[in-house]
Amino acid sequence: MSNIRVRFAPSPTGMLHLGGLRTALYDYIFAKQQGGKFILRIEDTDRNRYVEGAVENLVNSLQMMGIDFDEGPGKDGGFGPYFQSERLDIYHKYIEELLENGFAYKCFCTKEEIEKMREKAIAKKENPKYDGTCRNLTPEEVQAKIDAGMPYVVRLKIPENRMFTFYDKIRGKVEIDSSLIDDQILLKTDGYPTYHLAAVVDDHLMEISHVIRGEEWLSSTPKHIYLYEVFGWKAPTWVHLPLILNTDKSKLSKRHGDFSVEGFMGKGYLKEALVNFIALLGWHPSSDEEIFNLGKMIEKFSFKRVNKAGAIFDNTKLDWMNSWYLRNLDMEYIAEVSEPFFIKVVKDISDKDKYRNIIKIGRDYAQTLVELAEWAKPFYFDLEFTKEDKEILNNENSQAVFKHYLERFSEKDVWTLDELKDLVKKSPKELNIKGKNYYFPLRLVFFGKTSGPGVGEIIEILGIEESKKRLQKVLI
């Protein structure tokens, strides 16, 4: 058994978005590849930002994408609980330890005072930082303030004149001077820890071997390695992933649109396409291959081949990839995942033969499942014709074509696809009407458009009964 353990640690503040999906995906792939464990931990230490239902959404979205966690909410692996809000006692114990050993101190400064400090620093063009007012309070002073009922936070005492050096698996050596680092708050006045303390304590206790997270955490990593140091713990391997960017190159955010996994699924993207596309945002094997399922990713993935630069999310290629999967995945599977979209648009898909035929042909015409269901509408609803359409339909040639088909259909009720194709092919000669004059009216009367699938195929889907009805309707 490998001792590789990785975690995805989102905070329940909203829906799982593409950035989170990719982090979770890399976590999962890496764990599977190494024979390790993938843990889901919920970082709910901010009571103000907690969103009802967010945990469910996170779990559901991961599940929808086929990313299963080995340990997490509802799946105890002996390292729980997996909600940070249920681990408060643990954090308090470690805060106490830091306080006793002088690595942290209680700070009584109010938010207003700190805001003033920051303004002053910015005015002086200095790096805004806590000024250390409470750093050297005597035990008596501290006690007096506590006795006076003053609320306090606990801050980490960052040493002066130190160079923090760490190695990131993607970026290599990173150095940051301690003078730039703030005395980070570890425990808030409400008794909840901040991310910095909670994540370090949990990662240690949960025996996380690789911390895989977004690049936005790079700057605060020195605080984390310092915590590992003062606790006397071995730090994990750091892996800071490049960011996924909006088209304007800023960090992917809600402001620029809906980037939630749920949103993309709702638009009719296939999980295969989404996972494939998102994996390629920042990672690529040395080969020219671009189509990967999870198994193949597990086989090929390597952090060595993860880029350093951020990747712009542009769904043009995702659209192509989705249509590729739509055309190449098993037909029955596409039919199955399309069902909810069809039910929404056409309501009744109880005729399974018809439904399957539509999927079979329609998947060449759509990029998403929403488009596919939309495309199928002419097979389910009465057609509406424009003025231009009617001109074609009322044309003398068109009417002759319609009469011809009606006659032929009156001969028998059951036609095979081959017979239909034969009919479509031979009729022009019999009627002496060819090309546009023949095909346009036919497609129009059966499908509502002058272009589209073969006329035989369309009739097969419609059925002779319905086809006759549509013909009769346009007869003058």
Add this chain to the structure above:
RNA sequence: GACCCCUUCGUCUAGUGGACCAGGACUCCAGAUUUUCAUUCUGGCAACAGGGGUUCAAUUCCCCUAGGGGUCGCCA
């Protein structure tokens, strides 16, 4: 503003000190197939941020500049 990270076609990316007048994919354009459309196939357009070094040789190594991003919260 300070610090950290980054910089190959429009986008995702491959690439090595000489085999690169830089490869693939998406998009776009043209052609073929399809009586149409979609699919498919073929071809085309399009990039090493700039400037200095190092070197016989630099897209590849070093430095500087520029540009972009991230962080600087009792948010994660």
